Amino acid sequence: MAKQIQCVDCALHYEVLMVKTQCGPGLEIDRCQRCGGIWLDRDEMGRIAELGSFYIQYLDQPGEAEPEKNPDRKCPHCRKELVMQKEEKLGGVELDHCPKCGGVWCDHGELKAINAAME
């Protein structure tokens, strides 16, 4: 079983662990219940397109609290600083990437923006 990871944003002030959310066949995605942020491993990012709107709407919901914008965002796996990158293929949505493992941090609402750009 994969170990639980801490939320990229909420880790600033709180010990918040991401919760695995079942998302289609064989896919579990880490989501923060507090801020609604979503962490995608590199292979999960590629599969988001397969999921379609239903699961995107289901996954990308507001959290219980306003997101804390962590100015010092680090990868929950490698602790590397995340790099902001514009996704031209995904309608110019800006996402935080981990330069080491290729994981991506999506604030609440960003996944929906990606989905809208792909349709």
Ligand SMILES: [Zn+2]
């Ligand atoms: Zn969070």
Ligand SMILES: [Zn+2]
């Ligand atoms: Zn990483």
